[in-house]
Each structure stands twice: as C-alpha cells, then as structure tokens.
Amino acid sequence: MGALRCALPLLALACAPVHGDGTSGDGTSGGGTSKDELAPKVLPRPPADVSNRYADHPGAAALGQRLFHDAGFSGALLDLDADGGPDSLGLRGDSGKVSCAGCHEAEHGFLDTRSVFKQISLGTGWTHRRTPALLDVGQAKVIMWGGRHSTLHSQVFGPLESPLEMNSSRLFVAERIASLYAVEYEAVFGAGTLAPLADAARFPPLDATTTGCRLTVPVDHPRLEPPDAVYVCHGVPGDGAEYDSMTPADQDLVTRIVINMGKAIAAFERRLDCGSGRFDAWVHGDAAALTVSEQAGFDVFVGKGRCVSCHNGPYFSDQQFHNVGLADGTTRAGIFNGNDRGAALDLVRAAGDPLGVTGAYSDGNDGRLPPKIGPDHEGAFRTPTLRCVGSRPSFMHSGLLRTLADVVAFFDRGGDGKGTYVGQGVLQPLGLTDQEKADLVSFLMALEGPGPSPDLLAIP
Numbered sequence: 001m002g003a004l005r006c007a008l009p010l011l012a013l014a015c016a017p018v019h020g021d022g023t024s025g026d027g028t029s030g031g032g033t034s035k036d037e038l039a040p041k042v043l044p045r046p047p048a049d050v051s052n053r054y055a056d057h058p059g060a061a062a063l064g065q066r067l068f069h070d071a072g073f074s075g076a077l078l079d080l081d082a083d084g085g086p087d088s089l090g091l092r093g094d095s096g097k098v099s100c101a102g103c104h105e106a107e108h109g110f111l112d113t114r115s116v117f118k119q120i121s122l123g124t125g126w127t128h129r130r131t132p133a134l135l136d137v138g139q140a141k142v143i144m145w146g147g148r149h150s151t152l153h154s155q156v157f158g159p160l161e162s163p164l165e166m167n168s169s170r171l172f173v174a175e176r177i178a179s180l181y182a183v184e185y186e187a188v189f190g191a192g193t194l195a196p197l198a199d200a201a202r203f204p205p206l207d208a209t210t211t212g213c214r215l216t217v218p219v220d221h222p223r224l225e226p227p228d229a230v231y232v233c234h235g236v237p238g239d240g241a242e243y244d245s246m247t248p249a250d251q252d253l254v255t256r257i258v259i260n261m262g263k264a265i266a267a268f269e270r271r272l273d274c275g276s277g278r279f280d281a282w283v284h285g286d287a288a289a290l291t292v293s294e295q296a297g298f299d300v301f302v303g304k305g306r307c308v309s310c311h312n313g314p315y316f317s318d319q320q321f322h323n324v325g326l327a328d329g330t331t332r333a334g335i336f337n338g339n340d341r342g343a344a345l346d347l348v349r350a351a352g353d354p355l356g357v358t359g360a361y362s363d364g365n366d367g368r369l370p371p372k373i374g375p376d377h378e379g380a381f382r383t384p385t386l387r388c389v390g391s392r393p394s395f396m397h398s399g400l401l402r403t404l405a406d407v408v409a410f411f412d413r414g415g416d417g418k419g420t421y422v423g424q425g426v427l428q429p430l431g432l433t434d435q436e437k438a439d440l441v442s443f444l445m446a447l448e449g450p451g452p453s454p455d456l457l458a459i460p
Helices: 058-068 154-161 170-180 182-189 248-269 278-283 292-302 343-351 404-412 434-445
Strands: 212-215 231-234
Touching: 058 182, 058 248, 154 170, 154 248, 170 182, 170 248, 182 248, 278 292, 292 434, 404 434
Parallel strands: none
Antiparallel strands: 212 231
C-alpha cells in the first residue's frame, strides 16, 4: 500500500492511500476524487439560491442581462489613466461609461481583457484585485476572492458604490430604473412598486453628473483612495445630503430596488457557464479527445501535483479559502499587491452586511457563512474554478502571475514563502519535472468548453 496522502486541513475531503501513479486503487485520485466526479455526464446546474427567489426567473434574467450592459448607471471617471485610450472607458470626468460588461466582457468569456496589462481593472479608478471570472459563478454561494459578499445579488452594491469601479449611488440607480426600466422591473417585482420615485420631494433627483463621489482635492496619483484623495459622495448612506434626507421608509424602498436589480443580474449571471469540453468527452470514452500530453497532465493533476486537494468536483474548486503564499509585490499596472488579508477581513464584513444573506433583504438563509473565522483565513483567497481557465489573461487574486506556466511553477515551488503577508502558506514543493509541468499546463488548457449560448453574449 502506498503512503497516506491527506487533503489540506481546511478541506473536508477523505484521505486515501496513494499508489505511485497517483491513484488510490479504487479509481480515485489521492484526494478521493474520481474521474466521474470531475466530469459527470451532465454538469450540475447552479444550486438553488434560497437568498434570491428570482434566481431562476426567466424575466428577471432577461432584465438582468439588460442591466448588466447598461453603462448609464455609472458616475464620473476619476482616475488620471482615464485618458480616452483603448485601455480606458473614456476621459476623466466623463460619466455613464462603466457597465458590468465594461470589466466582464461578454465576447471574452466575461473577463477583463481591456484594461492595460490585463491584470486588474480600470473602471472609474483602478481596482485592487483581478476581475474574477463569471463563468460558473452560480456554483458559489459566498462570492468574491475573499468572500466579501454572502449573496450574488448583494454584490452589485460593491461596484455601484465604489469610487474605483462605477462611482455611482443607490439613489441614482433606483431613479434610473424607475425612469427607464419600469415596465420590465414591475413585471418581475410587482406592479406599482416604482411609482413613488416620481415624487421629487421624497426622492431628490440625481443624474450621472451629480451621483457618486467627487474629489475635493487634486491628486497626481494613479490610485485615488485615502490618503491620496478625499471624497464627497452623493446618493449613498452617510452622504449628509440626498440619501440621508429621505425617511427611513424611503431609504428602504431605494435599497430594495437596487437589491432587486442585483437579483435580476444574478439570475442572468447564473446562466453563464463554460460547459463540457474535450476533457469530459475523454472521461466518457473518447480516447482521442485528449492528446498524450494532456492525458499525462491529468495524471499529474490528480497524482503528484496534488491539485485535486483544492481543485475538486465538476467545477474544479472546493469553493474554500486558502493562503497559498503569494508574494507581496507590484503588478505591471503599478498597483501595490501587499497587505491584503483576504478572507480574514472579507468574511467578517460579509457576516455583518445588512444587505447579505442574514439581512432583511435576503429571501432565506442556508447557513452558508462559515461559523468561525480564524487564523487559517489570514491572507486566504477563494479557490478559482478551472473550467475555461486557459482563456484567462492573468491569474491569482492580484493578476500577479501572467501565464498558466507561471502558475504551475508557483505551485511546484510550494509558493513564495517569505515576503507574503502572513508568511508561509499551505503549499509544499511538488518536485515536478519540466515535462510534468508542461503536461499539466496542457491539461489545464484542455479544460475549455463552448461557453454560454450566443443569446447570453448579446447586448440587449
């Protein structure tokens, strides 16, 4: 019998005795994962989302697709790099330029291939982490790299109200929906629900030039965040102006409208998938579907590479958070990558979020948040899914690694160890040969699928 190989301590995978070929003698890999678990005959659809009663509503998804592509919800571009060039979405000071699709490009697998260096995104400002893939996002319940949002639908508040993404506000968004989307919105969420917003005395009117945040001091710095910038914001809680002047009941109505916007967009995003590809065909009997190198790479993936310890199940992700020991540093876009505590902070914020799964705007709570947040979450980030991974323009939460070969080399050396935010991560060196590393990259490239249906790629 081979040595006993156990999964990483954060996981709930079974341990199995491993033979020299990486299998356990029962047709499974060393992590307890079989080929059929990685490639079932029919890939499972996104699990039911109790937090969103409209998660699988066709009308909500159709509305969500329109909202996803509407750049008119955004406020002014703030960053100096908004210079009107192909890497930006317009000129500094322009409004109505950033949509969800601006950083999740439908024609490129809902990834950002536009922003310079293809690492992190330039919306109204520079974001701090790489734009995550949206394909198969419906398989996760707690989302974002560090688990900042406990529902897919509450995530919409993040980009809308961030000066670095869409620089907008919930009041303006609600007013725009009432003005332009009343028929579609009320067909899904109830007749007459938008009517009160016509009362300007109750809901102070905003437009794309007055919503969001403004710099109160000039700065000559690519990152517009404190202490480099000071903002005065309009239309958001705490503005001391338009939003705060409303009654609590009217504030609740505005927030409800934006929550429903998020539920519609989430219904659309749950339909975005990579789909089955050549790997699945090979598992189910087409011996010629994978090349010899790709098949050898699969053996490395489930055996010596120990990849299935975290990248398991039909979407190749345990949906957990791990500190893999990625070094601090700077990306080529010039944004500092250090001191990101990841899930240790994000999960705390998610647990206290009144817009999340435990709040009044959720349609249910299935206990998806972890009961305890501890040292294992320091510097930890979500295990990404691997289907369609070969089409991504950069990798890791910061985009610091540029190719799959870089990723494989990183894991082979056991992470970066010293220099990371919280020191050594959970990885250990793998000792792969050059051929094994090349084969593993070939296998990962073979995880492509057809992607979403053409109707989901269209701009409504």
